[in-house]
Amino acid sequence: PAPSDAPARMAAPVNAAALIRGMFHPPGSQPQPGMGAFPPDWMASTFMQAAVRRVTTPQALADNSLRYGEPLGDGQLRRVLATRLQSLGLHAEPGQIITTVGATHALDIVSRTLLKPGDSVMVEEPGWAVEFARLDAMGMRILPVPRGPAGPDLAVMARYCEAHAPKLFVSVSVLHNPTGHSLSPASAHRVLQLAQQHGFYVVEDDTYGHIAPEHATRMSVLDGLQRTFYVSGFAKILAPNWRVGYVVAPTDWVDRLLDTKLLTTLTTPSLLERALAHCIEQGQLLRHAERIRARLDEARSRSVKLAQAAGCRFVSEPAGLFGWVDTGVDTEALAQRMLDEGYLIAPGSLFHAARAPSTLMRINFATTQDAAFWKVFRRLAVR
Template structure:
């Protein structure tokens, strides 16, 4: 007999009580694979619940893989492979310290984990309650289409809202020039699918966006790095590279550059567009952190008005990374062609998420949220800079705002070993090599200011530099340095 206890007086719904009780019996091996559960009518009568409650609980257990339904026979405990043993914190770091490693590490969260190299803001900084309110309001709307495909170009009201927002930063684009995507990654991927073939040359920032580099390698293209300066891409180096290469695209970050935190200067922007015209290549401008930028930031798309610039953005950093809504804006003819690529590769994007983002943008609190985030970032950046100075790291260059500090370790040519050792202490650092097009060694680290105010991070860095481990690859002493006080 099953022998479980249910109580209608508990706040947990009866369906959830049944699901959890049966799962516990299965996990404890009381119910073994192949065991038959009581028929629905018998279960309902025995425990005084409705048959509908039992059906829903059984169906949920089937969906979770705990039960199997056999037509005309009933429900049986499913045979399941034993879960693989959990990796110890030190196991995963034996892999190569590269972009894939960093992405995997940032996806693992926990109360004792310091994501100092992460690319997103702490979840508690964002407006989770506002997202939930908007979600509830969305379910009451009459235009909601929860079981239909979205339109190929994306939810029209959101594209109209983006038209207004782009105009505010000097980019003139109609709603027809905007294509909504599954986050900025799909926007960049659509561009790659349309423009690139194996063997093509592509220019990228050096250092630059590490995940983009991995995606470009999947297309078999040749990555050529353009050195990054505090003013943006080094235009003299760019001009010299163009004498040797014929790139199809130049992927670059103009505002709050990832990883250096610097902004493009007007003079550099003007020269880049001149060279794009002269050498006939398109510029793909990634502005994912743009909503956190100063009001006077220079964007290539605002100078070029989408003639040779494809502008991309997203709301994953300020609203929700879970909703996966991004966009691209470009010439009208190109928007049509890129929409075709989207249809062929993904059919359409997620209209439910697009409607929710539209609701969040038009309800009003979004601008206030941005102001709060900018204020917190200013304070957190100050604390991070002081902490790095105390342990002997130098911000180079000084960030112009935003999420990141790009810090140099004096005398060090490769920070990968430091990241490997930090991982053993549940600290995720982002070594400079992952931000270089060919993974070249780098003595830099990217710090996310939202996660860098933990005393354990300061103590680790202080021990590492005091011990000279970054130069000789030795172990980090665990008690040689007194606890550092948070700044």
């Protein structure tokens, strides 16, 4: 074909990988409603640079750059994490903590260790599109469990247990993505009863725990890490490119998880882990998270008013970073129209295991405070 000066037309996200590519290559310079993270200026700080300088003295740089780190992860970070988890009520020894290349890597390690192709895995629906895609690529049988305000549909879980003997249940207990729901104590207790009765394990993704309300219910705390694996990280709240995450495991599973980590990544970068340990130990991460929460509360209030004024209806109570809204139009078709105007949105079909047309859309409260976006939305959301 003849060369053209016209820019290539970007395609709207139709799967998890496409949405992630859109995050790395946004269609415009304006805030992007479909993003899954805080804007970079929200996370900017000076204490992270100071922590890096602290751990990169000439001697420390030589000691930590010329040999592999500890297989489990930096010992100081694991000790600091164990202390931090105590404040959540989760009692774990440093030897039960394995650092990873972000929380996604932690989820991958658990899946690769516990599962084999063809195994059944229960996932929340709507849920994290990347988790659906990752499990599907590994050859797992995905069993979607409807997620409500209090937690997963327990009747559906019980039927799956009887019919398919699932090996694992993946859950975002606190500030669920995309609905913002948090698990109730009663629902958490019943899920753990089912796990004990039917022999499956629970992996609890607490990615949004840094902005969670106090005393939020976590299954790992109630279970005492008997049939639960706790996963979290710091990309969402502090340093996306440091790629530091971790998994806390039942003692009997630590060696097997560690083998999987060594076979996939060998060890993780100890310099950044040591710098992160300093940020946590000095209370800087806690103060940073408090500032983020306060700013997010204000942003959420503004975004909700703008969304409702644009004709959207919230299908779940606004909470956390994300809003789950009904637009009244097919959001997959809307996604392409919005992308042509420079806005990346996250259509509802991406958050279901079996993609189907949907009028729902996930919005990021931190990036939907701009009235200009909602003006374009109203113009293009033709019913």
